[in-house]
Amino acid sequence: MDRVRLVALLEAVARGETTIEAALDRLRTLPFEDLEFARLDHHRELRNGFGEVVFGAGKSTEELIAIVRRLADASGRVLVTRVDADAAAALTGAVPGATYHPRARLVIRSDHAATPIADDTLLVVAAGTADVGVAEEAALTAEFLGARVERLFDVGVSGLHRLLAEHERLRRAAVLIVVAGMEGALPSVVGGLVAAPVIAVPTSIGYGASFGGLAALLAMLNTCAAGVVVVNIDNGFGAAAAAVRVLQRRR
Amino acid sequence: MDRVRLVALLEAVARGETTIEAALDRLRTLPFEDLEFARLDHHRELRNGFGEVVFGAGKSTEELIAIVRRLADASGRVLVTRVDADAAAALTGAVPGATYHPRARLVIRSDHAATPIADDTLLVVAAGTADVGVAEEAALTAEFLGARVERLFDVGVSGLHRLLAEHERLRRAAVLIVVAGMEGALPSVVGGLVAAPVIAVPTSIGYGASFGGLAALLAMLNTCAAGVVVVNIDNGFGAAAAAVRVLQRRR
Amino acid sequence: MDRVRLVALLEAVARGETTIEAALDRLRTLPFEDLEFARLDHHRELRNGFGEVVFGAGKSTEELIAIVRRLADASGRVLVTRVDADAAAALTGAVPGATYHPRARLVIRSDHAATPIADDTLLVVAAGTADVGVAEEAALTAEFLGARVERLFDVGVSGLHRLLAEHERLRRAAVLIVVAGMEGALPSVVGGLVAAPVIAVPTSIGYGASFGGLAALLAMLNTCAAGVVVVNIDNGFGAAAAAVRVLQRRR
């Protein structure tokens, strides 16, 4: 549409029907979305690769089904986060090929594999078994987005030997997501063992003065390991997206 | 004094001048401190051994000097906590034999060594050099109260090897005080390496979202290492008192 | 396994097939878990005695049954904390000999008595009847771990006489766990009456500005009784583990 208007304007200039000054005025007052931002939007989806991810929380089941169908038709692939069991049953019933990962609370529908985004590996580390749900949200999301993912679970800081025994795997990873609840100390320890980027994810696992993950979040923000970064509590998806941003640099 | 009153009463009973009923009434209405609590008080000081410690914060320099002089006259030994440099200068000027430990903010006056309370060792561990002030407050206080103290400083979790290199010293200690600021992860790691009691002390070292030590405090309360206990932020004295309570059991 | 590798290396040195320098290089690059940490792990379980305790929160019923079965087979004894009624029914149904303590939310399976860890006594004190659940979690856990436990419940600070009437029992205890919600004042009072270690447990009992136990937690951290230590809100298990750490010193 805006192309039509621009072409008409330029043709008028070419025909001499519009002076340079008048064309200038028209151009200045064109809604800018007609020029740059349509393209910008297109670029954003191309680059970030997050266009096929739907944030499930706060949407009704009907809305979710409609969005997922549209995305599935368009690209064949869609991932929905934060889906509870009831909505998942409705979604997987309504969208052929969709499967539910209950621990990670993800619904994934994919009729073809993701394009790999890097040759090297994202390592997802989890402190306790109770943190595995968030860790799997991160791992499955990153895989959906094309990352090569390894998992290293149940290596909390009160049993250091289990973590240190996997020292080489930690060192080999190109980027690490470290998931921990309670005192949230694991990212500090991992951050001191490796030079790669470390993305810390606090979880709401804990009780009493964990205050829904606040304790772990504050601990991670105050890490003494230089350069460890943090995402929101339980935000496995966000950590995966950050890891994908890092891995994409390689290409 | 109350002994005098009681003796007089009992003598009157013995002489038949006071009936049983009248004596009963008197006993019931005697201020109870005359009976049990004077003794209780005496016991408390004997046992806890904290009678020679003065909490310096919130007292004027004049009050501090008066208290310290009285205690020094009575027992020859006194320790004052939370003394800033100005008050310390006044105190050490006014009380012969008193010395100031600026990093620990303690004034100590002792004309004879403390009676040792245990043969085995209290190990005071500090994560970073900035935590040393609180760690020294704990160590010097415990020494003043008769504990045998060792120190292990600058062994934070982002450089695990320094801590693990001292594994044997950790294991030999009968009780440990672990001091850490920032993310407060060190007690969790130490608590997983030893079976002895671990007393965690969060410090206000840190910035931004450490919120004056809140981050470290919450982390320590949420430790995944079973049985680690916590005292108030920067409370080196309290940790020493707790360690002394533990060590005293041995006698 | 790592023993095999080490033996082979040393035998090669003994046979002269490997030079000292080459052996040195091999030793330096062996994964460290092959040397120290396997042993460390073993030591940790031996010493802490917490290997038979399972933290129930955040695990699925299926996971719990599997873990409990494995531990029951291995040692005959297992304790699971934070079990709600539904999971408890499943667990006690699946594991012969397991019983549920609903107030303490513990499942215990024990085919032989624990080895006593000390001759003297742990006294568990609770302020109100509503705090009894957490107090029982502490008491039963400590008993499971081999402690001799006494209980003293419903002795809150607004009725001091009930507490003071038990003054002798307080004084006889080798270590005390003091459980209180609301204003959390009981540990301060008890800490002033005894010289033994006092482990304070805030509970989430209360309403309004108790903020889920925060009021009691802050009060206990700010105790004016020197040397009282604190664990997380409602953390009866943690208090028991800390008491066991203290009692173990006696042996």
Add this chain to the structure above:
Amino acid sequence: MDRVRLVALLEAVARGETTIEAALDRLRTLPFEDLEFARLDHHRELRNGFGEVVFGAGKSTEELIAIVRRLADASGRVLVTRVDADAAAALTGAVPGATYHPRARLVIRSDHAATPIADDTLLVVAAGTADVGVAEEAALTAEFLGARVERLFDVGVSGLHRLLAEHERLRRAAVLIVVAGMEGALPSVVGGLVAAPVIAVPTSIGYGASFGGLAALLAMLNTCAAGVVVVNIDNGFGAAAAAVRVLQRRR
């Protein structure tokens, strides 16, 4: 002034120059302050007796001097709260007869004694020596307002015997103000010992997780002693005003 307007209106009615309807309209639209509220205001000062108290914080020294001079001229008596040493020097220099109480941070100028408001006694109790500043603010304010005040200081809960030894004085008081910092437990204990009204004042005395008195405040709000009431942190003046409200009932 408003009297003049009203009289004029009523005289016009009396003279028949104004109809009832017109007078009604005038009355309805008179600014109401002309009628009720001037009296209300007058009543408020008469009854509350707080008209001679100036809240010193947030006012410049010049403003304070002007206000104090005006009040001193009007009634001969004035009390200024929250005055720091510099402002106090200026005030006492500018207002003859004014004296400064540095610990309580009050400036008082009184050329005649207050009218006593009750025969019975307000007892001001303070937990520690560091709480004495706030306790004195309460005591001096209440005395200024006409209350009969007794003081009982340094009776914290970690040394119960000192408090219990004064049991009779506690019981004799008609109303009690209980001042405490740190864990703020004293009002709960006192509230269990007496039937009279207990006004709790948390102080900002403490460190670390006392968070400027928040710990004591929360403890007091969560008291298990029925009917203990609370004022703001360090608010000795407010506690005195509340006690005066209670004592005034007797007259």
Add this chain to the structure above:
Amino acid sequence: MDRVRLVALLEAVARGETTIEAALDRLRTLPFEDLEFARLDHHRELRNGFGEVVFGAGKSTEELIAIVRRLADASGRVLVTRVDADAAAALTGAVPGATYHPRARLVIRSDHAATPIADDTLLVVAAGTADVGVAEEAALTAEFLGARVERLFDVGVSGLHRLLAEHERLRRAAVLIVVAGMEGALPSVVGGLVAAPVIAVPTSIGYGASFGGLAALLAMLNTCAAGVVVVNIDNGFGAAAAAVRVLQRRR
């Protein structure tokens, strides 16, 4: 019982069978509850009059029934606070004469009227209709404890005229309980209109940044009306108990 022991001791002294010194020792080591505190306890219940009130939260239905039956048998009167509908049904079924007040969440059983504690009136003021539950908890509790109670509801500060229209009732009350949620401004306004004691009760009514009543609580603690006192959020019972403490002074 303790009387028996004391009599026996004194008789032995009277008979000369026990020396003064030996009697002194016995007296010093008698459990103090045998002397003072049994009486103290007795006094406490007599004076405070709160012995017939049961705090229902955190107790099982079985416990509640047992306690209520015992109290009902002893004195004929019992009040239980914080009872939900299910427990109330069980309680009123099990205890003849017990009735449930759902809005106030109280169960009351009373076979005779309370002894009046004062001639003058407690006025319970509530800001909005949603605050009525807490206000009724206060009013019914105070009536149960013998107070003469009036109610004034739905007079929030955004419609001042409704409050001011009741100015005389406010002024006549001997003590006022002012209940408000949301911004909690009503006690400040009432406190400026009356000279009697004002007890403010914040409620958890509100949403968003009311944070469960924290907004109202903080507002009330920061009141600019001198001498307004505060109890915990939703603590209608505590406010009634405080009002009873005030009213009792009159007798």
Add this chain to the structure above:
Amino acid sequence: MDRVRLVALLEAVARGETTIEAALDRLRTLPFEDLEFARLDHHRELRNGFGEVVFGAGKSTEELIAIVRRLADASGRVLVTRVDADAAAALTGAVPGATYHPRARLVIRSDHAATPIADDTLLVVAAGTADVGVAEEAALTAEFLGARVERLFDVGVSGLHRLLAEHERLRRAAVLIVVAGMEGALPSVVGGLVAAPVIAVPTSIGYGASFGGLAALLAMLNTCAAGVVVVNIDNGFGAAAAAVRVLQRRR
């Protein structure tokens, strides 16, 4: 009623039966509500136009039905906010013509259109689809109160082009309500694009460290766009009321 009393008084003055002085006294002591405040109240409802809005939260279904019936009879129009599905079913069943808007949780009954309050437009902007419930509460409320409303949804700051594409609509609006959860950044951006009043509404949409909308609330309060104002979390009604206050100025 008060008219009657006033008329009687004035007639007595007119007849000379009451002196001016006596009338003056009577007028001074008349309850002021009889004069000014009844009118004031009337004015308030007339002007604010909020008399037909009922705050549904915290009221029982029975109370709601009674209130709605009364208002519907009086004016034909009523809006109830914060109605859950169950109460809505009861309300719409009991009040003919009432309809439920589930997303906005409003029940509206209107037998005639609102009087328009302004010619120009209120634009309600929402950041994400999950914020639409609050946005619709604002939009429907404003329409009910007579505002001309436009909607612009799903224009969050991480996809700026969608917002900028609607630049002209933003600029045309006379007043804007901007609804956003999560980081709450949208009002800052909008506030920089327009000169009209911007009313920011934080929502509780988000997870983890959003703390129920606190993150968005704080962000909006700290906006760098001069003159953006904020209402409570999820308070769509309050934003609509504020917008109506602004729009009414035009008339």
Add this chain to the structure above:
Amino acid sequence: MDRVRLVALLEAVARGETTIEAALDRLRTLPFEDLEFARLDHHRELRNGFGEVVFGAGKSTEELIAIVRRLADASGRVLVTRVDADAAAALTGAVPGATYHPRARLVIRSDHAATPIADDTLLVVAAGTADVGVAEEAALTAEFLGARVERLFDVGVSGLHRLLAEHERLRRAAVLIVVAGMEGALPSVVGGLVAAPVIAVPTSIGYGASFGGLAALLAMLNTCAAGVVVVNIDNGFGAAAAAVRVLQRRR
């Protein structure tokens, strides 16, 4: 500059040297700032009228002087907020015609009066004398921006009569800024008395549990007066900017 490029492009089209398609491509890839946003920026300053205001906090004195000189040269008028006394002395020394308002912490330099933005009045209301600094920041800023401003100070809610006496002035105002610290109740009361927009400003005046103005902020956000809006703590400037946004609608 961008004009030059655009003119060159259009001239090339006009001369037929560039095809329509090629011009289209060039236009699409031109940095958008060359088209729309330069204008947008211009518009923003024109409309908001805030271009002459400098936020002084966080800038060095040198930076401030440079900025103020530039703005003073450009438009003759400049207002700097949050200037402490030292910076103010430097600024007024360096910029002829600049004056400092210490209470409001503003430096103003204006060589001609502002263009009035509305005929009607902004009323700035302040609860206490300690809130006057923030209130003056609001009032002076609004006057600088062209508003007609009235002031009404010292009308806090604990002395309602002073506020109600000014009822007519409140009602006449076209928009109100209501400044209050402590419990922050004044905006609720004013919001119930007027129909005009009410902008609430919490101040950090208070102590103890006011937590730097948090208490007042929360109270204002939870106001029961429909449609009251809030700005940040102590943000007198922001309130003035919001009021100007409202007043500008009239033009």
Add this chain to the structure above:
Amino acid sequence: MDRVRLVALLEAVARGETTIEAALDRLRTLPFEDLEFARLDHHRELRNGFGEVVFGAGKSTEELIAIVRRLADASGRVLVTRVDADAAAALTGAVPGATYHPRARLVIRSDHAATPIADDTLLVVAAGTADVGVAEEAALTAEFLGARVERLFDVGVSGLHRLLAEHERLRRAAVLIVVAGMEGALPSVVGGLVAAPVIAVPTSIGYGASFGGLAALLAMLNTCAAGVVVVNIDNGFGAAAAAVRVLQRRR
């Protein structure tokens, strides 16, 4: 040293003086630092490149001078963070070649340029001029560590055009650090415009309800832009270290 012990052991094995079993035992009990961790430590410094950075806060000037001299002697390069002006004067006086950057509070001493770690660019973006101190801490640190750094300051979200005008620079950066105080919205906007990793740094710039940067921190953690990561408040150094971790992957 440990080499000596190992060589001796292996030589004894080689000579047949020590059996394989005995050697095995010795190896198992060697302090592990003798084997793996010395190397680990070495690796850590090699890889992370942070060995030449000193955290200045909490260290005395004497300690700082000693550390800086040692590091300067060892490698010629050292960077000290969080240095106030007094310590900086002492440091630059004591260490030849050291210079102070007051805005960033860094002391840098470097006798040779850093080894570049990547060809592409780190872009440091700052919202306001008051955020420049933190932004410069990040930029100078990253340059010191070998990164190629560009700066883009004063592009806050309330003036979007300034940010959008630099769209191409944003898009060209390999990694971005985005520094913002107040509402902390800038990282969300930038995160939506680029696909590269975005590291958000909240600053303590702001006032009132910014609570020392908490508002910006929470906003950034709740960003709606997928994959934005966060470091501690004012932690420019941490952001630089994180960016270096990302950039190093390229090599």
